[in-house]
Amino acid sequence: MLRSLQLESGYRIILALRLSSLLIFFSSVLSARGYPSRAHIFIYAVCSQEKYQPNSPFEGNLNSFLSSVVSSSSDITYNSFAVGNGSLTPQEGSVYGLYQCRGDLHPIDCSKCVGRLVNQIGLVCPYALGASLQLEGCLVRYEHAGDFLGKLDTSLRYKKCSKAATSDVEFFHRRDDVLADLQTANGFRVSSSGIVEGFAQCLGDLSVSDCSSCIADAVGKLKSLCGSAAAADLFLGQCYARYWASGYYHESVNLSIPLVSFKY
Structure with missing residues (x-):
């Protein structure tokens, strides 16, 4: 017993x-x-070569902007700001900027992503008069002039292509179905067809027509730059598109442009 x-x-x-x-x-x-668990992964940074002076009006307004970004991100996934553009503040001290989280992120995850990004800006782009930083789950951008807001920008910021897929006609048919569907996005869109998945997103300051144009440009560049890749990511100035076959999303090889400073 x-x-x-x-x-x-x-x-x-x-x-x-x-x-x-x-x-x-x-x-x-x-x-x-789960994408929220990858939201903190660094994608790219663009830093202006022009610098601001420590303790200048610009630095004070930049800190106010970054504080507003963190506060706002716990409620909504996109917002834009203009700080110090009043008549009493010198124009050179003005800060214009925005943030955006990926459309499927919960506000809690959005806030965590933005908070992490804000903490990195001073390290990645020290004293930069303009900067654009993209993590997997969120973007923050600021400038000393606001003419970039709502203006279509399809310049290439980052690309990543996996190894080539097999010559499977079915895969390419499914991929093209997904990419065609993503081009109908107005903001954030997820699509799938068979073993292929993908999503695309535009910045919240773009019009519907400009969003369509931006994603169409991203999709075209995905095909031309990544060819027969089984998975590919491509970020432009105001939108991005990506697709992957099952099992390839986390195996893609980084063939991106370097994370260095650029002049806007």
Whole structure:
């Protein structure tokens, strides 16, 4: 009887360990495939070569802008700001900027992403008069002039292409279906066809027609620059598009432009 109880107890322990292992396995799979868990991954930075002086009016307004960005991101996923553009403030001290989170992020995850990004701006672009930083889940951009707001910008900021897919006609048919669907986006759009998934997003300051033009440009560049890649990401100045075949999203190889300073 005692031996029977010991065996039963042993089986229970083994079963519990197996169940625990399965839970850990599935949790890791969900975490690996869950975009919010990847929101903090750094994508690119663009820093102006022009610098501002420490303790200048611009620095004070920039700090106010960054504080407003963090505060606002806990409520909405996009917002734009103009700080210090009143008649009593010298024009050179004005700061214009915006932030945006990926459309599927919960406000809590959006706020975490933006907060992390804001903490990096001073390190990545120290004293830069203009900067644009993109993480996997969010973007923050600021300038000393506001003429960039609402203005279509399709300049290439970043690309990433995986190794080539097999010559599977079905894959390319599915990929083209996804990319065609993404071009109908007005803001943020997710699409899937068979084993291929993708999503695209425009900045919130773009009109519907400019959003369509931007994503169409991104899709065209994806095809021309990444060819037969099984997974590809492409970020332009005001939009991005990406697709991947099942199993390739986290295996794509970085073939991006370097993270260096540029002059706007």
